[in-house]
Amino acid sequence: MSVRETVVLTVAGSDPSGGAGVQADLKTATALGVYGASVLTGLTAQNTRRVQEVHPLPAAFVSAQLASVVGDLDVRAVKTGMLGDAAVVAAVAAGLPPSSPLVVDPVVVATSGDRLVPQDAVAAIRALLVPRAAVVTPNAPEARLLTGAADLVEAGRRLVGLGARHALVKGGHVEGGTVTDLLVSAEGVVELSAPRVDTPHTHGTGCTLSAAIAARLALGDDVSTAVDAAREYLRGALLSGAGRQVGAGHGPVDHLWRLR
Numbered sequence: 001m002s003v004r005e006t007v008v009l010t011v012a013g014s015d016p017s018g019g020a021g022v023q024a025d026l027k028t029a030t031a032l033g034v035y036g037a038s039v040l041t042g043l044t045a046q047n048t049r050r051v052q053e054v055h056p057l058p059a060a061f062v063s064a065q066l067a068s069v070v071g072d073l074d075v076r077a078v079k080t081g082m083l084g085d086a087a088v089v090a091a092v093a094a095g096l097p098p099s100s101p102l103v104v105d106p107v108v109v110a111t112s113g114d115r116l117v118p119q120d121a122v123a124a125i126r127a128l129l130v131p132r133a134a135v136v137t138p139n140a141p142e143a144r145l146l147t148g149a150a151d152l153v154e155a156g157r158r159l160v161g162l163g164a165r166h167a168l169v170k171g172g173h174v175e176g177g178t179v180t181d182l183l184v185s186a187e188g189v190v191e192l193s194a195p196r197v198d199t200p201h202t203h204g205t206g207c208t209l210s211a212a213i214a215a216r217l218a219l220g221d222d223v224s225t226a227v228d229a230a231r232e233y234l235r236g237a238l239l240s241g242a243g244r245q246v247g248a249g250h251g252p253v254d255h256l257w258r259l260r
């Protein structure tokens with residue numbers, strides 16, 4: 001008798017240094033016990049210090065990859081990350097499996113400050129993906145860019161107003177000893193706070209969190225439970241990654257901490 005794998009799909013860009021993008025998503029899926037499939041939307045040249053180059057893949061080829069995977073694998077949840085340009089966003093929106101829960105990580109700028117997608121892609125994400133999201137996971141600058149709201153609760157409410165069932169507005173870029181993420185839905189706002197982990201190794205935190213949420217949704221969690229589980233997984237990865245060294249800059253979180 002064979003075991004049916006639970007499949008989660010990431011639609012995202014490549015980080016050759018292995019800490020963010022598709023590479024982080026697949027490690028996260030594996031660590032959380034689900035089968036990770038991946039559709040590449042673009043390539044980057046980057047490392048723990050900065051992003052040197054970004055190349056979106058042709059939208060038609062992104063569509064072809066999606067059709068290959070969705071036409072064969074039983075995809076239980078999808079996460080989107082870096083999406084290259086507006087044409088790629090449109091191709092992704094058209095090719096997503098219709099009934100799998102969708103986590104939209106609206107990646108715009110890397111922690112290094114380097115831009116990963118152009119402005120027209122941001123508008124396309126807002127119009128084509130946010131309305132379909134079970135949860136959209138912007139960091140503070142992305143929440144402001146997507147909505148025009150300076151206040152993060154208001155930004156979350158506007159994302160829900162656009163059709164996302166939940167907005168998780170992340171607080172990693174807001175200064176202070178406590179990091180607070182805001183989970184906003186039609187039911188209200190839940191503050192999720194934790195002590196800041198004192199570490200320079202935060203490369204890929206957003207990718208890892210959204211991939212973990214998607215993995216838990218694939219396993220059948222509701223959004224609130226999936227977010228709690230994903231935050232706990234990421235916290236362990238930050239704490240373990242703080243004591244490890246990869247590269248000379250902002251190193252990755254330790255995706256494999258639970259397997260060690």
Ligand SMILES: Nc1ncnc2c1ncn2[C@@H]1O[C@H](COP(=O)(O)OP(=O)(O)O)[C@@H](O)[C@H]1O
Nearest residue numbers: 139170171172173179181196197202205206209
């Ligand atoms: N130093 C830290 N200590 C604890 N949690 C953190 C830290 N940095 C980021 N996080 C958490 O990592 C996740 C990603 O946050 P953020 O850095 O805001 O997003 P992004 O990586 O997309 O820029 C959030 O859940 C945030 O609370």
Ligand SMILES: Cc1ncc(COP(=O)(O)OP(=O)(O)O)c(N)n1
Nearest residue numbers: 013020021110111203204205206207
């Ligand atoms: C290919 C690729 N995708 C996304 C990111 C951004 O990763 P994120 O987890 O949002 O944060 P940082 O890595 O910038 O800390 C990326 N760098 N590369």
